[in-house]
Amino acid sequence: MLKQLKLVGGLAxxxxxxxxxxxxxHSRTGDSTVAAQIAPMDTTPVTRVAPxxxxxMSLSFAPVVKAxxxxxxxxxxxxxxxxxxxxxxxxxxxSFGGAPPQPRVQQSLGSGVIVGAxxxxxxxxxxxxxxDQILVALADRREYPAKLVFADxxxxxxxxxxxxxxxxxxxxxxxxxxxxxxxxxxxxIGNPFGVGQTVTTGIVSAIARTGIGVSxxxxxxxxxxxxxxxxxxxxxxxxxxxxxxxxxxxYSQSGGSNGIGFAIPSKMVRVFLxxxxxxxxxxxxxxVEGEPLTADSARLAGLDRPGGLLVTGVxxxxxxxxxxxxxxxxxxxxxxxxxxxxGQLRYSLATEGVGRTLxxxxxxxxxxxxxxxxxxxxxxxxxxxxTRIGDQSILAGVTxxxxxxxxxxxxxxxxxxxxxxxxxxxxxxxxxRLGFLKPGDLIEAVGGQPVNSVADVAALAAxxxxxxxxxxxxxxxxxxxxxxxQFGCRS
Numbered sequence: 283m284l285k286q287l288k289l290v291g292g293l294a295x296x297x298x299x300x301x302x303x304x305x306x307x308h309s310r311t312g313d314s315t316v317a318a319q320i321a322p323m324d325t326t327p328v329t330r331v332a333p334x335x336x337x338x339m340s341l342s343f344a345p346v347v348k349a350x351x352x353x354x355x356x357x358x359x360x361x362x363x364x365x366x367x368x369x370x371x372x373x374x375x376x377s378f379g380g381a382p383p384q385p386r387v388q389q390s391l392g393s394g395v396i397v398g399a400x401x402x403x404x405x406x407x408x409x410x411x412x413x414d415q416i417l418v419a420l421a422d423r424r425e426y427p428a429k430l431v432f433a434d435x436x437x438x439x440x441x442x443x444x445x446x447x448x449x450x451x452x453x454x455x456x457x458x459x460x461x462x463x464x465x466x467x468x469x470x471i472g473n474p475f476g477v478g479q480t481v482t483t484g485i486v487s488a489i490a491r492t493g494i495g496v497s498x499x500x501x502x503x504x505x506x507x508x509x510x511x512x513x514x515x516x517x518x519x520x521x522x523x524x525x526x527x528x529x530x531x532x533y534s535q536s537g538g539s540n541g542i543g544f545a546i547p548s549k550m551v552r553v554f555l556x557x558x559x560x561x562x563x564x565x566x567x568x569x570v571e572g573e574p575l576t577a578d579s580a581r582l583a584g585l586d587r588p589g590g591l592l593v594t595g596v597x598x599x600x601x602x603x604x605x606x607x608x609x610x611x612x613x614x615x616x617x618x619x620x621x622x623x624x625g626q627l628r629y630s631l632a633t634e635g636v637g638r639t640l641x642x643x644x645x646x647x648x649x650x651x652x653x654x655x656x657x658x659x660x661x662x663x664x665x666x667x668x669t670r671i672g673d674q675s676i677l678a679g680v681t682x683x684x685x686x687x688x689x690x691x692x693x694x695x696x697x698x699x700x701x702x703x704x705x706x707x708x709x710x711x712x713x714x715r716l717g718f719l720k721p722g723d724l725i726e727a728v729g730g731q732p733v734n735s736v737a738d739v740a741a742l743a744a745x746x747x748x749x750x751x752x753x754x755x756x757x758x759x760x761x762x763x764x765x766x767x768q769f770g771c772r773s
Contacts, residue, residue, distance in 0.1 A: 319398040321453060347471070354516055359416050392409030427445075428442040431558060456524065469482075489503055491504050510532070572594050573624070590621060592612055600658075631657060674745070686700070723754050729748070
């Protein structure tokens with residue numbers, strides 16, 4: 283059984299842990315907009331024909347690779363490890379003399395794709411995050427130092443720029459990933475294990491993969507083309523040589539390819555590139571919450587099978603409310619894209635611009651209806667009000683904030699749009715020492731009293747509360763001091 287999801291940006295891989303609350307957004311550079319430098323998306327229709335003869339089976343992808351491989355680059359990064367020397371190193375130095383230990387340099391590698399002829403390169407954020415130096419090596423052996431232009435940890439994408447001194451770089455055509463279908467040919471190009479540029483082929487194994495643990499914002503193309511450490515940030519192409527994804531992660535127990543790889547769709551890459559001009563990525567919002575339809579809820583909705591998102595709540599005054607969407611409706615499609623869960627709805631909204639009016643088809647009382655919903659920026663109501671709790675209670679040293687549609691989207695970890703969220707925990711805090719609370723947890727009660735805001739939590743904490751109830755991914759846990767003076771937690 284495959285258990286471990288791994289990013290494929292370097293030779294040393296680890297499991298994904300924790301909650302990515304840092305946005306990792308960097309300001310843009312340059313004097314012209316990113317969007318103006320990127321070629322338009324190639325949406326030429328594809329005629330799909332299965333091979334039906336030996337001569338067709340012997341056809342080669344060499345011409346496609348020859349045209350696209352020059353636009354896939356190797357990325358080398360260096361990061362100075364500024365952590366203090368170990369206690370043993372320090373003891374030896376003081377006892378026997380010698381110079382202080384020199385900081386270590388951590389090196390990593392990955393891949394990237396040239397999307398702008400003047401030196402714009404797209405890669406994964408985890409390939410370059412925290413790097414002190416970035417070097418880009420082209421397929422023709424030219425090398426350039428690179429600067430980080432814009433990055434977003436939620437999407438795990440980063441945009442680099444190299445100074446080519448006026449020389450034009452080869453660029454890959456960007457395709458429309460929404461047109462990809464299961465069974466389509468895929469070509470992956472990258473630098474696995476640092477052996478040099480490598481090409482592998484496969485097919486689209488699945489589309490619309492969500493909830494695989496990389497990012498709640500994500501919506502992946504799955505492929506069986508071999509993807510290995512070092513492939514992160516490289517190109518996933520269709521049979522016409524158009525970019526349909528950026529290779530990002532694999533399911534693996536050993537760290538090597540098991541034929542289950544994931545790529546960020548080019549449609550989301552385009553959204554990211556457009557956001558680079560603004561310096562911030564904001565997804566459209568309609569104020570609708572829901573849950574996947576089950577066999578029982580489908581039957582109650584008058585459907586013969588599950589399929590769609592059951593609306594459980596609509597924010598008053600939101601675009602969804604203005605369009606007439608109600609709790610109990612079943613959302614089937616958004617602008618023709620199927621909606622089967624919250625991840626697919628978020629993807630459909632994220633890949634359309636704020637202000638765009640979408641055709642939403644829904645089922646109400648067994649009948650299909652169509653409504654028009656205009657996307658709005660998510661509001662920040664209430665204000666986030668980041669607050670660190672003092673030393674009076676079980677939450678001492680814990681920073682909390684109010685959730686809102688805007689802040690929940692900014693954190694990008696599948697949080698609801700209301701409530702109180704843990705943002706940070708000091709290392710000396712009881713919650714850190716005892717290990718019962720993590721960033722991203724939702725505080726539901728303090729001292730036995732339900733809470734709805736930062737003000738509620740702060741007021742109860744000031745009274746010296748010794749217990750709390752929190753929610754982590756739908757699992758409720760209560761922690762506190764027992765009657766015997768011992769600390770404990772129970773679910």
